[in-house]
Amino acid sequence: MKENKFVIKQISVFSENKPGRLAAIARALQEEKINIMAFSIAEADGFGVVRALVDKPKKAHEKLGKLGFNVAFTDVIAVQMKDEPGGLYETARILGEGQINIEYAYAYSGKEAAVLILRVDNVEAAIAAIQRGGGTLIESSLFQ
Amino acid sequence: MRAWDPRIEEMPKADLATMQYRLLKTLVYRLYSFSPFFHRRMEESRVHPDDIRSLEDIRKLPFMYKRDLRDNYPDGLFVCTQDDLVRYHVSSGTTGKPTVVGYTERDLENWTASLARGLVSCGLGRGDVIQVSYGYGLFTGGLGLHYGAERIGATVLPTSVGNTERQIELMQDLKATAIACTPSYLLHMGEVAEKMGVSIKDDTLLKVGILGAEPWSEQMRQRIQEWLGIRAYDIYGTSELSGPMFCECTEQKGFHVWGDLAYVEILDPETLEPLPAGERGEMVITMLQKEALPMVRYRIGDISAIDDSVCACGRTHPRVQRITGRVDDMLIIRGINVFPSQIEYALMSIPEVGQHFQIIVDRKGALDDMLVQVEVKKEAFSDKITDLMSIRKKVEHKLKNILNVAVSVELVEPGSLPRFEGKAKRVIDRRKI
Numbered sequence: 001m002k003e004n005k006f007v008i009k010q011i012s013v014f015s016e017n018k019p020g021r022l023a024a025i026a027r028a029l030q031e032e033k034i035n036i037m038a039f040s041i042a043e044a045d046g047f048g049v050v051r052a053l054v055d056k057p058k059k060a061h062e063k064l065g066k067l068g069f070n071v072a073f074t075d076v077i078a079v080q081m082k083d084e085p086g087g088l089y090e091t092a093r094i095l096g097e098g099q100i101n102i103e104y105a106y107a108y109s110g111k112e113a114a115v116l117i118l119r120v121d122n123v124e125a126a127i128a129a130i131q132r133g134g135g136t137l138i139e140s141s142l143f144q
Numbered sequence: 145m146r147a148w149d150p151r152i153e154e155m156p157k158a159d160l161a162t163m164q165y166r167l168l169k170t171l172v173y174r175l176y177s178f179s180p181f182f183h184r185r186m187e188e189s190r191v192h193p194d195d196i197r198s199l200e201d202i203r204k205l206p207f208m209y210k211r212d213l214r215d216n217y218p219d220g221l222f223v224c225t226q227d228d229l230v231r232y233h234v235s236s237g238t239t240g241k242p243t244v245v246g247y248t249e250r251d252l253e254n255w256t257a258s259l260a261r262g263l264v265s266c267g268l269g270r271g272d273v274i275q276v277s278y279g280y281g282l283f284t285g286g287l288g289l290h291y292g293a294e295r296i297g298a299t300v301l302p303t304s305v306g307n308t309e310r311q312i313e314l315m316q317d318l319k320a321t322a323i324a325c326t327p328s329y330l331l332h333m334g335e336v337a338e339k340m341g342v343s344i345k346d347d348t349l350l351k352v353g354i355l356g357a358e359p360w361s362e363q364m365r366q367r368i369q370e371w372l373g374i375r376a377y378d379i380y381g382t383s384e385l386s387g388p389m390f391c392e393c394t395e396q397k398g399f400h401v402w403g404d405l406a407y408v409e410i411l412d413p414e415t416l417e418p419l420p421a422g423e424r425g426e427m428v429i430t431m432l433q434k435e436a437l438p439m440v441r442y443r444i445g446d447i448s449a450i451d452d453s454v455c456a457c458g459r460t461h462p463r464v465q466r467i468t469g470r471v472d473d474m475l476i477i478r479g480i481n482v483f484p485s486q487i488e489y490a491l492m493s494i495p496e497v498g499q500h501f502q503i504i505v506d507r508k509g510a511l512d513d514m515l516v517q518v519e520v521k522k523e524a525f526s527d528k529i530t531d532l533m534s535i536r537k538k539v540e541h542k543l544k545n546i547l548n549v550a551v552s553v554e555l556v557e558p559g560s561l562p563r564f565e566g567k568a569k570r571v572i573d574r575r576k577i
């Protein structure tokens with residue numbers, strides 16, 4: 001399958017809710033001179049999942065795997081949000097109308113505008129829907 | 145060969161029970177009359193041989209403990225003079241004094257017969273070459289298997305332990321078809337063989353492993369069988385019982401305990417009441433025919449369950465499941481007996497988590513709280529919290545079903561739980577009682 005240029009490889013790391021785990025992940029990436037562009041932590045009681053967009057995902061995966069972390073690649077997409085009220089609603093509406101489920105989302109402030117990172121149940125369909133709906137997707141090459 | 149001694153091995157259950165009762169009665173009269181130790185113990189328990197009127201009356205008899213052997217070192221429990229002894233074996237105790245066991249000619253005969261039956265029951269006989277890689281000497285394993293194997297007409301290759309490379313060469317050159325050793329030594333042999341460029345599966349005629357003298361798991365059996373291309377059978381025994389005594393048949397559903405030689409009770413370790421067949425509890429063994437060193441209601445400290453139905457192999461003698469724990473490992477959680485081995489067993493059936501685990505027991509208010517930490521496997525890791533939550537639910541549900549007590553489960557990072565060489569210490573008990 002041809003890689004869609006809008007599909008971004010996010011790394012996801014299983015982590016116990018223990019002091020120092022996040023620092024250990026960050027230190028490992030720093031040692032390899034890997035840049036973290038965006039990240040979020042999802043928590044449940046006792047454990048969490050650290051999700052991050054990095055500039056060298058393969059290298060990050062390799063490094064963290066070697067250190068014994070449970071790490072996986074996850075395909076996500078990044079949508080530029082309009083810097084105005086209702087920007088988030090706009091993206092959610094487009095996906096909703098396309099019958100696409102958002103598994104989770106997190107945002108970070110990009111250079112020009114806020115960027116929404118989304119994991120959806122059907123990446124290809126989500127990309128098509130956003131393009132049809134006039135949204136702006138960010139190419140993976142911008143990160144990686 | 146179907147069975148070594150079909151008349152005994154396939155005896156109708158009712159006849160076997162009658163035989164056991166007669167043997168028990170004889171044993172108790174003999175001990176009451178000739179053993180100062182047993183006489184005193186029975187007086188203390190206010191039981192007389194005349195009180196034994198059925199096999200179930202065995203419950204009136206006092207227990208024996210490992211410490212009784214130590215306290216009466218070296219031969220205070222022997223019920224014969226040294227003239228009647230034909231051999232000693234000595235097991236080194238982990239604490240303090242060793243245990244000395246003695247055998248009359250008849251004791252050796254029964255021990256050998258027990259192993260002859262066991263070896264035949266796992267398909268061995270004349271024409272087989274049995275490599276005995278248990279230690280020879282004071283330890284019972286080597287000599288026990290040696291005489292059992294000779295008895296069935298097999299050719300014995302008495303390699304004992306050590307010099308593994310030479311063992312592998314001999315296994316190939318003399319075409320060994322079976323090996324008797326500890327499961328961990330066999331795994332070691334497999335690794336050494338590979339380093340020598342020898343595949344036990346493809347380059348030897350080995351087809352059977354008689355493995356015991358240390359606890360091992362069903363998972364380890366699968367690994368040995370697949371990797372080495374053999375059938376691996378569990379064998380059970382300790383020097384107090386004579387040595388390795390009871391072996392699995394080709395059904396691999398637990399080792400047959402020959403009822404004419406031993407009577408097994410499975411008791412609740414707390415109440416000491418008998419448990420129904422199939423339930424796990426403390427194994428208590430009475431050796432019905434031992435002459436030199438009788439063992440009556442011996443609390444050997446192992447945990448297992450018994451299956452008293454007739455085996456598919458045709459043998460009527462009960463089968464005891466592989467030993468899955470020690471009484472010393474038992475935890476009582478909200479009044480329910482929990483064995484770490486049950487958790488190991490439960491986790492084996494859940495592919496998403498690893499086999500390593502740790503138990504942390506604490507007290508929350510008046511209630512015991514048990515937390516089980518398990519590692520999420522790499523293949524099962526999902527980026528979605530809900531997936532991870534459902535793995536945890538699945539483990540909690542499974543544990544609750546098996547243990548009958550609610551536990552909380554914590555998912556931890558792979559490789560983060562302690563690994564153990566040999567005896568595992570998987571329980572952290574923080575309760576202050």
Ligand SMILES: [Zn+2]
Pocket residue numbers: 393394395400455456457458459
């Ligand atoms: Zn059988």
